Amino acid sequence: xxxxxxxxxxxxxxxxxxxxxxxxxxxxxxxxxxxxxxxxxxxxxxxxxxxxxxxxxxxxxxxxxxxxxxxxxxxxxxxxxxxxxxxxxxxxxxxxxxxxxxxxxxxxxxxxxxxxxxxxxxxxxxxxxxxxxxxxxxxxxxxxxxxxxxxxxxxxxxxxxxxxxxxxxxxxxxxxxxxxxxxxxxxxxxxxxxxxxxxxxxxxxxxxxxxxxxxxxxxxxxxxxxxxxxxxxxxxxxxxxxxxxxxxxxxxxxxxxxxxxxxxxxxxxxxxxxxxxxxxxxxxxxx
Numbered sequence: 001x002x003x004x005x006x007x008x009x010x011x012x013x014x015x016x017x018x019x020x021x022x023x024x025x026x027x028x029x030x031x032x033x034x035x036x037x038x039x040x041x042x043x044x045x046x047x048x049x050x051x052x053x054x055x056x057x058x059x060x061x062x063x064x065x066x067x068x069x070x071x072x073x074x075x076x077x078x079x080x081x082x083x084x085x086x087x088x089x090x091x092x093x094x095x096x097x098x099x100x101x102x103x104x105x106x107x108x109x110x111x112x113x114x115x116x117x118x119x120x121x122x123x124x125x126x127x128x129x130x131x132x133x134x135x136x137x138x139x140x141x142x143x144x145x146x147x148x149x150x151x152x153x154x155x156x157x158x159x160x161x162x163x164x165x166x167x168x169x170x171x172x173x174x175x176x177x178x179x180x181x182x183x184x185x186x187x188x189x190x191x192x193x194x195x196x197x198x199x200x201x202x203x204x205x206x207x208x209x210x211x212x213x214x215x216x217x218x219x220x221x222x223x224x225x226x227x228x229x230x231x232x233x234x235x236x237x238x239x240x241x242x243x244x245x246x247x248x249x250x251x252x253x254x255x256x257x258x259x260x261x262x263x264x265x266x267x268x269x270x271x272x273x274x275x276x277x278x279x280x281x282x283x284x285x286x287x
Contacts, residue, residue: 021201024075067156069190069209075197078184078208078238078277085280086236091267093118093274094210095256096147096186097217097244099126099133103254104243108140110257114264116274118142121186124149124170126244131177138178143276146170146182146205156191164199171203184208184277208277213240214259220247222258229259230266238277239263 070079081092093111095118098104104120111118120137122144127134137144148155149170158166167185175181185205187196192207200207212232214225229239241263246254267274 021198024073024197063193067191069187070211074192074194075200076207078206080211080238081236081275081277081280083236085275086234089235089272090275090280091233091235091272092238092277092280093263094121094186094208094238094240094277095119096121096240096242097126097151097246098122098242099130099137100244100246100254101130101133103246103256104133104137106254106257107243107260108136108142110260110264111142112140113261114268114274116264116267117276117279118274119145119184119276119278120243121145121147121184122174123147123151123244124173127170127177128173134174134177138180143278144174144178144182145184145186145208145277146174147186148188149173151188153188155188156193158193158195160195160199163193163195164202167199167205168203171205183281206281208238210240211237214255216255216259217242217245217247220249220255222249222255222262225255226259226262229263233266233270233272235272 071077072079080086081090093116095107098120099122107118120142122134122137124146127144134144146167147170148166150166152158152166155163155166171182181204183204183206185200185203186208190209196207212229214228216225219225225241229241241256241259243254243256246256249255249258264274
């Protein structure tokens, strides 16, 4: 695979689907707070401690919102499927941090056994390293979405330029490998900051987190992970597992390989149908 151009040139230019950014009410309040603090200091310089206190409180709230993966305070964020999908009894299985050449092929085989579809949030550099496996994910009827280019642990504290480069570079890599551009983005560990929402609007991506996760990157017990995922299981859920960075059982197997068959069996017993995020959105729009 050839080199990927910078985020504002070449292949990236065709990936930019400019959407008008509409700040959330919470961000509008934050912007107003900054403007009010500036005005207060200009009109009454002696009141600067009050202005500073307001800004500190505002930034503390922004930070807290970014550390809450399921928060919608910073912008649109899918934590459940649309109402139409819920009415059809659909759920979404989302699988993060791959593709992994050891684990992902076995995950695909399990999904085939249950005729289930999943959404794979993949890391751009891993897609570039394993292009045949990435294409196999799509070939088997699943979708491959954007999970940043390198899954940096510092993603949530990046500035706008670095954050956009992480997302846009992954977008270009994935599109080049599989032939279609991702439509959804998931932040590494679900953590973000206020810069993310306008970047996603610029790139035409929808943020998606989850309804429930099993913490299968740290929990080595398949029973515990499965219990977390099945708790209050219902139509419309977005469930999170990992084929990359997966914790290992005592026998050395990736936890997802023990959990996934049990989870798919539970979905079948509950008459819940796994669909991709794209399918849930497309059917909601068409319905």
